[in-house]
Amino acid sequence: MTRFSFDLHATDGAARTGTIHTPRGDIRTPAFMPVGTAATVKATLPESVRATGADILLGNTYHLMLRPTAERIDRLGGLHGFMNWDRPILTDSGGFQVMSLADLRKLTERGVTFKSHIDGSRHEITPERSMEIQRLLGSDIVMCFDECPALPADRDRIASSMRLSMRWAARSKDAFGDRPGHALFGIQQGGLEPDLREESAKALVDIGFDGYAVGGLAVGEGQEAMFGVLDYAPAQLPADKPRYLMGVGKPDDIVGAVKRGIDMMDCVLPSRSGRTGQAFTRRGVVNIKNARHADDPRPLDESCSCPACTGYSRAYLHHVFRAGEMISGMLLTWHNLHYFQEIMQGMRDAIAAGRFAAWEADFHATRAEGDIAPL
């Protein structure tokens, strides 16, 4: 069986390109992972997600443990077959979403108890239970159970939370055990404090993981503060392992993160925005509900090869959005996922060719032009 491994092919400044090998297929990095919250990337079929160029999806432990439950997915043969996606799946630990979605949360050294936001039932997640759930789901890349404080938070709170997360990381590693072909990633915490980030990185490396996430960002701190951390945090983590930035982001967040040495990202933005009529294009965001598109026969982006752009006008996309038709979310989500993957491919090629700076300058220059002028 293929072991989990990471080959770094090229670097360009801090930016890196490589391949993560897994028994379920390779993941080209830098990689963007679409989010399949409830065992579906909303409004898309998995073959469409694959067609956009995605090598890996993210599944949400919190959502899946509540419905349909990890035990049921296990009985049915695992998450891959359940959702008809045979390539790699990364699952989060459940910790972040418990903190943002569940009711009556109670945090102790042991773990977190909470009430389901769906039916009010009581649940507990500990590092051991998180590892069990992710094993039942059949996840290829498993995340340590951690606690992520919302920012801003005072330094003492961030330090004590980070140290709890490091103790949980050690328990996660013990509970994960030896599972050839599956990977366990540690999650660096420490807020915006370089020394706490360094302490966290050292603690994780001492435990030893297959990859490392930069956690605790994209939680309201803003792009400047996030980039501030990314200016040093990736270099605190081992260069020979994948580095994952959780929950990021907008296209310019993604480009800035890759520039600073990040290899993997995930975000609901392409699908969530698609359902609310927002399209990401090379020239910025297009709000398809805007009346200026009602008579516009041009595609969203004339250079895009996705089905929404090759088959439909802005006028059509405007019409079906206003009419509340499902095809609106289906087409815009497809376009957005396609665009995000196009950015990733562009960066991979640019890093391999040693021209990342030129690619990035073009990326920003095209966005600065803004959307095409109305007819």
Place this chain on the structure above:
Amino acid sequence: MTRFSFDLHATDGAARTGTIHTPRGDIRTPAFMPVGTAATVKATLPESVRATGADILLGNTYHLMLRPTAERIDRLGGLHGFMNWDRPILTDSGGFQVMSLADLRKLTERGVTFKSHIDGSRHEITPERSMEIQRLLGSDIVMCFDECPALPADRDRIASSMRLSMRWAARSKDAFGDRPGHALFGIQQGGLEPDLREESAKALVDIGFDGYAVGGLAVGEGQEAMFGVLDYAPAQLPADKPRYLMGVGKPDDIVGAVKRGIDMMDCVLPSRSGRTGQAFTRRGVVNIKNARHADDPRPLDESCSCPACTGYSRAYLHHVFRAGEMISGMLLTWHNLHYFQEIMQGMRDAIAAGRFAAWEADFHATRAEGDIAPL
């Protein structure tokens, strides 16, 4: 340019199979037309609709004239390009939906005035305006503007309504003019009264149309009464032209109609049911929201080759329906459209082979078995 024409290939009892030739492609009959109300067959991409075997779609004049308007669709190049469907489209006249959806309707000899159910704006449809709208949409098969009384109604009301519709049919024909490659269908009325149906058929044949619809059915009269009319009404219409039964129906309605000499049908049922968790299968209706499916690893229908059945378990379809995920409507609609087209192909083959009765017996026997037993 290909003219509009109809070749009858074979008959078996009253059942017929043939081909309607149009400049935009052939339509194999008996044909089921999925409904694309607002320029989309809900929850599906047009290439998926085509993949199920559909040769032709139906568009709703009433919906499209209100939003995005026929004039806008015309400016954008017509309905085919607008909705990315280059094969034939049949449009209804708007009459039936004005009567069922619009507010403050007022019917005169001239036509119908009404208020939009979307924004309350005032509109008028006359036979002449209906022909204009359907021409602006670029419809391949245009329907006469008619009035369809709800059943039950007394004989005098049905007779006077039918005669008004026949006067409107003549005005529709005049307004349609000479449009090579496009067809105009007349619509027989007369409720459940054989002599009024006969009078209507004669009036239509005197005017002369490219095809004839049996109208005024599937409006609440029940299957037995509908089949009662279909036992004689198709034979009142010319044998060398297509016969279209509007708004039908459930699988057994469709089979009974084809058995009685109907060549074309349309219905929202496959897509509407798909969005509410109902799947049509060879063995009857499956309500996927039922808890019995929660742990069932089997497909909806093991013999179905659609993406929903080849890629997913009942447990998955149950889960995504309960979670309110769009993929639920997407997959169930695809399956339902596939199943309806499979019925049509089965009937076409059976009629051509002179074994329609055996096919029909098998159709009913398989349905009578009911759904597979729970595990």
